[in-house]
Amino acid sequence: MKAMNGEHADALVVGGGPVGALAALRLARQGRSVLLVEARARGAEVSDARALALSWHSRQLLAEAGAWPDGLSATAIDTVHVSQQGSCGRTRLDSADLGLPHLGAVVDYPALVAGLAGALERAGVRVLWQSRVLSVKSLSQYACAEVDTPDGRRLLTARLLALAEGGALADSLPGVRRLTHDYRQCAVLAEVETELPPAGVAYERFAHDGPLALLPHGDRYMLVWTRSRADAERLAAADDADLCAELQQAFGERQGRILSIGPRAGFPLALRQASRVVSGRVVLIGNAAQTMHPVAAQGLNLGLRDAVGLVDALDGAADPGDAAALRRYAGSRKLDSHAVVGFTHGLIKLFDGHRPWQNALRGIGMTALDVLPPLRRKFAGHLVFGVRG
Ligand SMILES: Cc1cc2nc3c(=O)[nH]c(=O)nc-3n(C[C@H](O)[C@H](O)[C@H](O)COP(=O)(O)OP(=O)(O)OC[C@H]3O[C@@H](n4cnc5c(N)ncnc54)[C@H](O)[C@@H]3O)c2cc1C
Secondary structure (H helix, E strand, C coil): CCCCEEEEEEEEEECCCHHHHHHHHHHHHCCCCEEEECCCCCCCCCCCCCEEEEEHHHHHHHHHCCCCCCCCCEEEECEEEEEECCCCCEEEEEHHHHCCCCCEEEEEHHHHHHHHHHHHHHCCCEEECCCEEEEEEECCCCEEEEEEECCEEEEEEEEEEEECCCCHHHHHCCCCCEEEEEEEEEEEEEEEEECCCCCCEEEEEEECCEEEEEEEECCEEEEEEEEEHHHHHHHHHCCHHHHHHHHHHHHCCECECEEEECCCEEEEEEEEEECCCEECCEEECHHHCEECCHHHCCHHHHHHHHHHHHHHHHCCCCCCCCHHHHHHHHHHHHHHHHHHHHHHHHHHHHCCCCCHHHHHHHHHHHHHHHHCHHHHHHHHHHHHHCCCC
16 A cells, blocks of 8 residues: 555545535535535446436536536436325426426436546546545544555545535544434336326325335337336336336326337335434535435425525635534424435335225325416425425
């Protein structure tokens, strides 16, 4: 191992996923010296099948940071249609409910992180690519990270250290516990071709065997189907025609016939929530603060608001690791985080049983939401902008 050599910045961001990258861009814009450490190699191909539904608000946050390039391939969502298999009752949320051009857009994870990498470069943010943080520690005047880089181990120090790497490093922080619930489920992703083109409609369907989303993805759909682990394994190996038939049965005919389905990818699902998002000079943002079930497509939307909330809370603070500023951050994010995590977990529980009375009650609830515009607008507003006090 080569000798450790150090480097100091105002703010050190660990993890160059969408949340860490947005935080780094905004910190730099605030006039802070920023160092971002990312395990991926610079320009490396990201093989991740996720297509993410981002709200209109998230899109604006990314665009403000120069991270929504004109060429970014995104498919607009104008309507979200929510229904359940085997009973009537449905809700439609429209962009017109909120007076917005679109409710959101679907973008591929690799395209998004590539867009953000370009924005980091244009903004002159220093990135240590292909470097993995091994451990972090908070001391009274600064926080430090031990990093494995292609040139050997390095010790980096900063007044503020933001963990945006998904949360594994948070386990060693004093006072932070990560509450974990394993859903024992997998999300099965595949591109689907339907007889009718998407026309801006995203579907959320609570099917008997697990909730499924169809997100408009160019002239096709991206399927995100939550299934038991055993089912997910079976679907991964299933014949295309059989899988199309199973999906058709669960989804119905709203898009006409399901014509074809592409290769499948699987993601195991768990809820992880940190008991605290601040430990000394270390803060948690994005998936490091909370990792959620994808059923409500809220994980990244919430994480981007963490990044913005953090930088806003530091406004005017000479020391970005100032305890009062970090308390402001933790306080400002509590309501949104708890509400969105609770709502997402609650949805899974709510649609768990399929007795006739359970279906009927849910059907009434969806219809009520559909026919009461003030309620529908409030609900849609929370989904798009988060929950504000
Ligand atoms: C199937 C599925 C579908 C989803 N759909 C949606 C959706 O439609 N809408 C939505 O809002 N959310 C969705 N999500 C959630 C969303 O993907 C996450 O919330 C989001 O990716 C979190 O971003 P992040 O930047 O916090 O973390 P990540 O995207 O996980 O990025 C973490 C980064 O940190 C790096 N890293 C990790 N460890 C280290 C280390 N030790 N040192 C240095 N770097 C490190 C990684 O290489 C990575 O680049 C979905 C999730 C799943 C699983």
